[in-house]
Amino acid sequence: MEYNQILEEIQLELTSYKGLGKLPDYIPELAQVDSDKFGCSIVTVEHKKHQIGDVLQKFSIQSISKVFTLAMALSFEGKDLWQRVGVEPSGSAFNSIVQLEYEKGIPRNPFINAGALVIADVLLSRINNPKAKLLEFINMLAGGSHIDINIDVYVSEKNTSAMNTSLAHMLKAYGNINNDINAVLDFYFFQCAIEMSCEELSFALLPFADHTTCFNYAGISLSASRVKRINAIMLTCGFYDESGEFSFKVGLPGKSGVGGGIVAVHPNKYSVAAWSPLLNEKGNSVMGMKALELLTTKTGLSVF
Numbered sequence: 001m002e003y004n005q006i007l008e009e010i011q012l013e014l015t016s017y018k019g020l021g022k023l024p025d026y027i028p029e030l031a032q033v034d035s036d037k038f039g040c041s042i043v044t045v046e047h048k049k050h051q052i053g054d055v056l057q058k059f060s061i062q063s064i065s066k067v068f069t070l071a072m073a074l075s076f077e078g079k080d081l082w083q084r085v086g087v088e089p090s091g092s093a094f095n096s097i098v099q100l101e102y103e104k105g106i107p108r109n110p111f112i113n114a115g116a117l118v119i120a121d122v123l124l125s126r127i128n129n130p131k132a133k134l135l136e137f138i139n140m141l142a143g144g145s146h147i148d149i150n151i152d153v154y155v156s157e158k159n160t161s162a163m164n165t166s167l168a169h170m171l172k173a174y175g176n177i178n179n180d181i182n183a184v185l186d187f188y189f190f191q192c193a194i195e196m197s198c199e200e201l202s203f204a205l206l207p208f209a210d211h212t213t214c215f216n217y218a219g220i221s222l223s224a225s226r227v228k229r230i231n232a233i234m235l236t237c238g239f240y241d242e243s244g245e246f247s248f249k250v251g252l253p254g255k256s257g258v259g260g261g262i263v264a265v266h267p268n269k270y271s272v273a274a275w276s277p278l279l280n281e282k283g284n285s286v287m288g289m290k291a292l293e294l295l296t297t298k299t300g301l302s303v304f
């Protein structure tokens, strides 16, 4: 497959999308980034990389971190996890609180904020130093040691956290948070503030594309069956109330973050990370979504 040529065509076609969308100013620090960036990095299961644009620049991975924390929580909790969080698309915004009350504190899935807070609670209960363990796990996946948080983003989100704090209180009221609310929120803001480049993310997601790379790393195990389940949740819930649209247009399991990043995997072929900071009204990167749509259109391959 001529991925390099396809990436060049994509970059050219994306010029007409420049400037469309909005920076996420509800986390003030994220509104400071240069909105004119675009990068896309593909790594094939043969470990060949194909890249274009700003692929080495780090950005805030935000909700993409939920894929990594889910993998960790599943390792420690096994299928009991599904007593506390569902696997259904929510059809609602990532930080919606309405459904959580109707459904008595059981979040629809691990990728909406309420679900990610329950996952954070599991990690706090199971691991001595979950922040260090999360960074260690992600560095291992990406094959490096330089991945860390952006402290300004962490503080910025912590200072503007009314919505997530409300979700945490609602979860606690329904008995679905065992630890101190502030500790759970603190871990959640930490995971969202992790910074990675497109190159690092594409490598970190490769085990989710390649069933032969199952591993057991310091208690965190990713079997073929677990990869299947996490990919299924990415496909159905990875883009909140735009998950159907992403499936329809791109046709790959994927996950977005309000830092403008999007990751996706084509099982047994490649993992890909795209980044562009301007977001649509659902909180997903405008150019990132389009880049991946063009990728599966031009390669003529998706999971469908």
Ligand code: GLN
Pocket (backbone or CB within 6 Å): 061, 062, 063, 064, 094, 095, 113, 157, 164, 192, 256, 257, 258, 259, 283
């Ligand atoms: N930290 C963000 C929040 O909780 C993550 C949301 C996202 O990336 N969709 O609002």
